[in-house]
Amino acid sequence: AQSVTQLGSHVSVSEGALVLLRCNYSSSVPPYLFWYVQYPNQGLQLLLKYTSAATLVKGINGFEAEFKKSETSFHLTKPSAHMSDAAEYFCAVSEGNRDDKIIFGKGTRLHILP
């Protein structure tokens, strides 16, 4: 069975500081891994996706994530936080080339401090 664990339900960073959202996964097959963002009262928007190609994945809005098989991690980073980054972030995993049956983590609320 596949699962993801997001470390920290709330993360606060100052505007301009590094954003680091942590995610560890469990999968019995090579996983596809995702980060989604959800703004208040909105649906999910895909930030980036790992599909077994390059281990460093660049996404939208300056975010990137690195797949580390040895650590079973897929942490999300952004060098400099912006106020507009305040949102809920979900790490997710799927079984191979099936990103339509996605298992989501519980989410991390990112707060940006002025």
Added chain:
Amino acid sequence: ETGVTQSPTHLIKTRGQQVTLRCSSQSGHNTVSWYQQALGQGPQFIFQYYREEENGRGNFPPRFSGLQFPNYSSELNVNALELDDSALYLCASSLAGKSRTLEGRAFFGQGTRLTVV
């Protein structure tokens, strides 16, 4: 803008009632998945339809059912509503090939916020 639309956006129902939520998939997508997102939680997979047939189900009781139509729009039906069914319901459309492997990615709608009182 994902090309996936859900209706209605908000809905209030009474415990015991039945509800139908609708999803219009992105053009050409043959697969739709439904998710339930309770307040403060991540989305949970309910079920998926591929070319009008159920193609996988999560840990939800039979009173959660669905339909997918020839134009690939879909419905989620919930019978005998319970208070715990209050949640944001999300649909995601995608394109799967003959082997049902993904040939793109899933696009999510904005969701329907269901409140059961």
